[in-house]
Amino acid sequence: MKFDNHVDTSVSRENISQTFVISRLTRSLSEWRVFYSLAICATVFYLQLLTFVNPEGRWAGLASHCSGAQPIDGSEILQRQESLARILYDNGASAYVAEPGASAQYFGNISEATWHLSERPLLLIISPTLEEGNVVAKITVVTPAFEETRARLLLVPGIDISFVSWAEDEDPYTVALNALSALELGPERPIYVDGMMRYFIVDGLQKAGPGVRVMFAPPEVTQLRTRKSQAELDLLRCANEVTVLCIRAVQAQMYIGIRESQVLAMIDEALAAAGITERWALVLFGENAALPHGSGNDRALGKADLILIDAGGTLFEYHSDVTRTFMLHDSSIPPEHITIWYDVRAAQTLAHAAAREGANTSAVDKVARDWLDGRGYKGHFTHRLGHGIGLEDHEAPYLRGGTDDIIQTGNAFSNEPGIYIEGKVGIRLEDCFYINQDGNSVFLTEGIGGQAFSPLYP
Template identity: 50%
Template sequence: MLVGWLALNFLPIHAVPQPQYHSVRPSESTSVSIGLAKHCSKAVPISAAEFHSRQDKLAQTLHALNATAYIAEPGADALYYANLSMSSWKLSERPLLLVITPDASDSELVKAKVSILTPKFETARARLLPIAFQDVTFLEWAEEANPYEMVKPALAEADAAGTIFVDGHARHFIVDGLQSAFPTATVKSSPTEIRQLRERKSKAELELMKCANEATVLAIRETRKKMYIGIRESETSALIEAAFKGAGLKDGGCLTLFGENAALPHGSGADRKLGVHDFALLDCGASLHGYPSDVTRTFALNDSQISAEQKRIWNAVWGAQNIAFTTAEAGVVAKRIDKAARLFLSLNGLDQYFTHRLGHGIGLEGHEDPYINGGSETVLKTGHSFSDEPGVYIEGDIGVRLEDCFYIADDGQPVYLTAGVGGVATSPWEP
């Protein structure tokens, strides 16, 4: 039944006529269009009120699980709950930890208590951190002391019994140190109930993610206008990095692959010149107030000479991306989406060349839980956000990948984060 529906709705693959243009090598200018520069100018960071809401939801979840505390190192989880990132505090052998405990003294509402464990000689610097909480308690440890023993004032109940949940990315020596300091407690990674708090995105998060992904598409389109036959991969990367900088996004860059180099999904390390018969693959991302984008376009220039087989493969990947998107909705098991894309490619004799998962979660991390692959039992829910990135990779010949991220809206339907600037690519000449 599914095969018949696929054939009826997606076959034959839509024909895309190749435009006939002639272009000259553009100037070396890396200036950004006014529209791109202003695109995210009104975007605002996550508010203090939202951080407080996140902390209280975590505290209430801890209380419901009869857990004593949640502990994280600087990173994505600490950034989510307290605005504490690795860019504001680099990891070292000296632990600095975020400690959140539930305060159930008010029987009507469980609230969060926030503490920071800091090296004593770094306390002044730690107090300058932009922690999103008014009454932070700083727990100091001297160089000769056991830092984990200094956590006890915040975890009064944990030295006897209880559960301490830690961020799943916490380093082993942190977990070992906590377990040694609290021998009768259970120290383990956060369960599903806590992980899901960050997996489902708020409206404020989605607005930032939309803007970042829209700006990334615009940057790719701007860069394509400045490309020419003979340009190198490194030169193209420099163009788009400049576009991201001009747009006000941080840490912008692209994996840039031309021709057969794109047949290796993560590249070959070469610096190929763009040939007249080559596709260009740009897998790009940049960050807006901590939220990264992730967009891939495989395209030709106006004066490229693209074969019918290259267009057929591009169209097959385009079809796989679109059927995956239409399969995704609230209540669907993630592996079904991956399967739908592979089935479409199999109808075109290309499924053996789709060698990676269909998608990954995206939020404060470019790749995060949950994932869309053939084994994922995750049930999609409102607020979930994923990449949709099928690809075909024929080594020594061609690589095509198309990627747009989407989220599940309140009505249960998928919406592309790039929808505000036209959404997915529509042809090899219209990325």
């Protein structure tokens, strides 16, 4: 298969002229594109290391990368509520119900971190009302009575907001429906519920109102959250960039003989220094990486071992998810494993080019899969190509076979092809991307170079 662009892996950092480097580095980041020369990427890499790893502090500089990031403004949440209310009104629906989680966070600033789920439901209800001919969102928070004071401390934006409590000897779902009694409830005016809502709550609402139709929210509602705003993309971009910078900073301090657990601790330290919360990481050396989620035997790094780090966390509730498979300067990697690395990178690049507005999600997965199958790895790319990312690390839509979702502007996904040969090697490369207003895919890590540069420069 012929490529529109070609990666020349023979270019070394030493033979780049100073004039060429300076001219390239001063160009606008928006002009960076896939398959820039590895020489430029290597130079960027070393400049970043000078900034992020120095004797004055193990992770010096990481904290500044996202220091200007801001949480989603309350005015944006009000706009989301207004958009939802308009959809509910146009669809003839009486209300939308969510419990603490990603959707309640999106529409009401109520996350699982601020209100943990239990058997006692707390519900966010958004219903459309007409005021002077305009559709506005009415917000109702249904809370256990003994938790009402705490519920009122939640920073829930809303023009028209009320709190309704239910006592321990009351049915919370009857109380919830009674709170909507001013609305026309019935089979012709359904109540939409969030697709991730626990079944016992859906069942409770249905039993409390036998004549009420309770149904999962349609695509018009779910697409509000899957199509990211500029503010959301800014948080996703910064979180994913700094996660890559953390991996590069950790690589600079690794050595042959270090153990997986030591690197895991280093990654967590780096992410914490960068301001990332809800941190997680997977560190696998050599053949351990042939199991995509690891074997966990705390392997010591050998000279012939590639290193796989899959890491992420949240920045103001928005997720990062990055995987790099790389080597050290002292490594001696089998040539066939280096070949696999470049084949996986090519699969990632081809999928990135195929992911455009209007494309089918399964078709993007197929592009990467067909390339790897054609290179002789059939059966060794064992998982989907990618998942949506935002307020959840894994959310709809998904890049996998068997789906028929159509990619839209504002969608954000992971792109993570991998080859896993048990007992030998595992290689995965993952960068998240979004679809811009022109309908093209843009890596969220583009501002720091985009994809991994080579096995030596992640």
